[in-house]
Amino acid sequence: MKTVVISPGIATYGAMLIGGVVREAGHEVALSTSLAAGDAEAVLLSLYSTQHLMDPEMKAFVASVRASGRPVYIGGPVSAYPEYVLGELAPDAVVVGEGEATVPRLLAGGIHPDLPGVAYVDGGKTVVTPPAPPAPVERPLPLIPDAIGQQSIRGANAYIETHRGCTGACTFCQVPRFFGREIRSRGLEEIREEVRAFREKGATRLSVSGGTGSLYGYDGAIDNDAVIALLEMLAEELGPRNVSAPDIRVDAITDEILEAIQKYTIGWLFFGFESGSDRILRQMGKGVTVAQMHDAVEQSRQHGLKVAGCFIVGYPTETAEDYTATKDFIAAEMLDDVFISVAEPIPRTPLADLVLRTPHPENPVFAPHEGEYRSLRLTEAEARWFDLSQHADMYKPLLHVVTDEVFSLYLSEARKQGEDVRRVTALIEKYDR
Ligand code: SF4
Structure with missing residues (x-):
């Protein structure tokens, strides 16, 4: 057919x-x-x-x-x-x-x-119908498009899957709910064959996907040797500065893995910090503390790595104090790059349940912002996104100037994120009736 x-x-x-x-x-x-x-x-x-x-x-x-x-x-x-x-x-x-x-x-x-x-x-x-059993990790080669070399997703032509599942239970995330909390890792040689197929189609830069890159080979504990062998193999096939290993949990690193990331990849770590408030981290089910986040940044820098962080603003229970704690964390850590999202209630996640229980006037995604950006007519979540983007730029090791163009770009992205999340909220409310 x-x-x-x-x-x-x-x-x-x-x-x-x-x-x-x-x-x-x-x-x-x-x-x-x-x-x-x-x-x-x-x-x-x-x-x-x-x-x-x-x-x-x-x-x-x-x-x-x-x-x-x-x-x-x-x-x-x-x-x-x-x-x-x-x-x-x-x-x-x-x-x-x-x-x-x-x-x-x-x-x-x-x-x-x-x-x-x-x-x-x-x-x-x-x-x-009843769920299909989890798929075996062995499978045929993917169908790789001819234009894969031109595609760029955060700098990589594609994110390849080395394992499935995540041991975490973050309230806003679909990964453990979709793939489960057991880690299923693919064979190294099968991944190598796939990387070669990508290379033959013109891909030059690949990234390791999966909720947490360093869980490859995990079997109740982090397997340093498996992660190192994976990164070494990828560097052999693609060259050492063409591999990235993003999105790693702060409690899933070891000195050996950091050393391998330094040696075999572009030298960046991407941590899903999400918040600088222990109270919000607990509510998000992150399973880590701000102190652990700080230690992870320090440990990574000792290995010469650059550190980027992802943050979420407008979590339904995030107070002004929680938000200030996030700003303080960013200022203290001087992160090399920062990615910010407004909390999106993906259906069937605990965050979606929380959003459904939160009246709109109490939800920062809907509540009007009454502070310093009042004249811009933003909601509280949008104002935090807008404010945090500029704040993060001020505390990056390299100077980022917020020009009029950047200001407008941040403003329209803040509004777009707020609007997108309100549309998803309307959708979950529709199906909750
Ligand atoms: S650690 Fe990452 S992938 Fe795992 S549940 Fe949390 S956000 Fe999702």
Whole structure:
């Protein structure tokens, strides 16, 4: 069967992976980043953002493909809340959770109540079949697009999956809920073969994905040797300054791993700090303290690494004092780079439950900001995003000047993030009724 796997905007690893599985099952398959079905007989949409569910173009595309008599199946991270996908986009079916086993069966036999891991509407009722078992980590080579060398996701052509799952339980995160808290690591030689396939297609810079890069080989404890062997192999294949290992938990580092990151990668660490307040860290289920965060920064710098941090503002219970603590942390640590998000309640996460229990006037994403940016008519969460972006620039080791252009850019991004999160909030409220 002629199929197309579409991941809007970027060729995600998940879409490439499903493309490879479909090819292995004997189908003719193309990968696309735009909403175009061409002459495909079936369309697989791989969606990675809740925002996709509210995109009018996406809705129109699904409707037009179905009107032409061809099936549309939707998978990817949004499949964790299948009722939302069916309600908003009305595909033929949702492939729930890991799709490697389900998608080929769906293409071969169509929708069936005995097929595990699907959701669909039958006679006006939503049917969700029992979950498919976790997919084996061994799988065929992904379907890598010819233009992979031109793609840049935070500087990498692609994020490759070395393991699945995360031992963490952060309230805002989907990773442990989608992939589980057990770590399933792929074989080193299989990853090497995949890296070579990426290289042959023109990729030069790859990043290690997964919730926490240093959990590769984890089996109840961090496996220094496995992580070092992985990074060494990647550097052998790509060159030492073409690999990055982002998103590492502050409690998942060792001197040996930091040494290997220094030796085999671009030399940056990306920590998900999220907040400088112990109270908020506890509420987020981060499982670490501000003191541990500080120690991790110090330890990383002792190995000559640059340290970037991700932060979340506008968590429903974040007070002005909590926010000030985040600013103090950033000022004290002089981070090399900072990424900020407004807290987004991904459906079916504990954060989504908390947002549903929080009246709008008490939720910083809705509450109007009454402080120094009052004239800009921002909500409290937007004002914190805007303020923290400028604050972080002031405390970076290299001087960043906030020009008028940067000011406008920050302002529009703050408003966009607030608006996006309010749209997701409206969506979870709709399905909570
Ligand atoms: S450590 Fe990272 S991947 Fe793991 S649950 Fe927390 S945010 Fe998600």
